[in-house]
Amino acid sequence: MGLEVAVVSFLIGAAMSAFAAALFVRRSTAGLVPGPTAPPAPAGNLASRALSVLDVGVVVLDRDETAILANPVARRMRVVDGDRLTLPVLSELVRSVTDTGVADSVTLDLSTPGRGPEHVSFLVRAMPLPDGGRVGSVVLRFSDITDARRLELVRRDFVANVSHELKTPVSALTLLAEAVQEAADDPEAVQRFAGRMQREGSRLGRLVQELIELSRLQGAEALPGQGLISVDQIVGEAVDRSRLLAEQTGITVVERSEPGLQVRGNETQLSTALGNLVDNAIAYSPQNTRVSVTSRLVTDADGVDWVDIAVADQGIGIAEPDLDRVFERFYRVDQARSRATGGTGLGLAIVKHIATNHGGAVSVWSVLGSGSTFTMRLPLAGRAPLADPAPLVAVALSGEEAR
Known part of the structure; x- marks a missing residue:
């Protein structure tokens, strides 16, 4: 970050030096060059070219608050319309710096094209350019601080x-x-x-x-212990580990797997993620209901093959406003139920990070009162040879062992 700031400062310094030189030449040849109302200098000059490569917005204004230069980033932010500033707060900032000769800054929250309703935060730094003992121009620099905030x-x-x-x-x-x-x-x-x-x-x-x-x-x-992993194996292990919890709560856990699918990654992490999903499904389901764990091959619209591992329950479901937040750390849909089950609110956050680290994702479908389905999607790494040509394998566990 320090190097980036230094480089940006250097480029801005170079651009401002070139701009100051251009102003000096324009004033020194007042009889030959049109006055301040003349069109701006050609875009190919050094100042404009230097400003155009910066990834921060830069606007240069004269004492009349006329935008002499504005790089493409600033134009895309729509803080300048033609040669005038579009936001009163920026005009006030420029006047303050012009009057005092002291640099100042403000923070702006703007909606930018392509970001939907999301607001982008900018730190706007106003810096004076002295001219003969007074402020001749003011430079506005817009730095995106959205991620930092x-x-x-x-x-x-x-x-x-x-x-x-x-x-x-x-x-x-x-x-x-x-x-x-x-x-x-x-x-x-x-x-x-x-x-x-x-x-x-x-x-x-x-x-x-x-x-x-x-x-x-x-x-x-780096992801530790990467290798080919049998999806059948991690599904079977997750179902087997849930045996005791299922017996205690009278839940039937059904496994239905498309055999031979393989993914690449860390077996311990994937087993942990799937185990968390199964444990959650059991914890939030009423007695004498069913939890199903399925795996299948899917091909997306781009022709890419994925493995979907889904855990579906017949539990209490999740209200629509909560669906976008269930993967946040410590977020719990039902605080009282979480306390009763000993939940920490971290299980789904761990699932999300494990899926992301394996090049995949996790999603949820749910209707309040009608159960939920959590799906972990992972890139297909290949298929293992099948000893048994049967297309699907089914295993059931419940409080009363399937016979």
């Missing part, structure tokens, strides 16, 4: 959420420890409080582990 907001939210999530089990453990101390003469109460302490301790440990996992997934590390 969004990242700062995400960081603040993340720190606040982590603090809250860690505080809850820690506070519970403290209170339970005090309760155990006060009930030292009551073995039954001690046993009851100790059980609750164990649950809170497990939840705390799971939260810390998932935070570590999420931090590692968001890092810049």
Whole structure:
């Protein structure tokens, strides 16, 4: 970032030097060159060419707030219409700098073409160009700070959420420890409080582990242990791991896989992602319902082959306003249900990052009260030879083992 700023500063300096030289020549040949109302200098001059290659918006204005130069980036931002500024806040900034001779800046939120309703944030820096002891011109530089502001907001939210999530089990453990101390003469109460302490301790440990996992997934590390992975295998492992939870809740888990599909990546991570989806489906489903795990080959409109691994349930569903947020860290559709199940709010965020790191994506379809389907899409790496020509394999698990 420091190098980029230095290069931009150098280019702006070069452009301004060339522009100042052009102004000097124009004033020195006042009898030969038309005055300030003449058309701007040809676009091929050094100042215009230098400004045109910058990835920041630059506008140069004279004392009458007339835009003498505006590079393509500034034009696309629509802060200049012809030779006039379009925003009153920019005019006020220019007047302030012209009067005081001191550089100043403001932050703007603009809607730009091609970005839909999304606003783009710019830091606008106004710098005076002295001319004979007074401000002759003012340069406006527009730097896009949208990503920086969004990242700062995400960081603040993340720190606040982590603090809250860690505080809850820690506070519970403290209170339970005090309760155990006060009930030292009551073995039954001690046993009851100790059980609750164990649950809170497990939840705390799971939260810390998932935070570590999420931090590692968001890092810049190369994907470890890449290789061909059988989709049948990771689906089978996820279903098998859900056996105990399914038995406890009376949920039937059905596997239906298109055999022989292979993807490339890290088997442990993909198993974790699919396991999270299956565990969520079971946790948010009522008793005596079904959760299905399916895998199939799909070809998109561009002719690219993908493997879709879908986990569908007959649970409570997700309201439409929540669909765009379910993959956010710590976001929970049902806070009370999450507390009851010991959820941390990180499971789906981990799924999203694992899918992205493998060149894929994860999506959700849901209707409130009618269940949800989470689909993890991964690039197809190939097909394994099939020993059994049967097109599909089906396995069912439930509280009452399928016989």
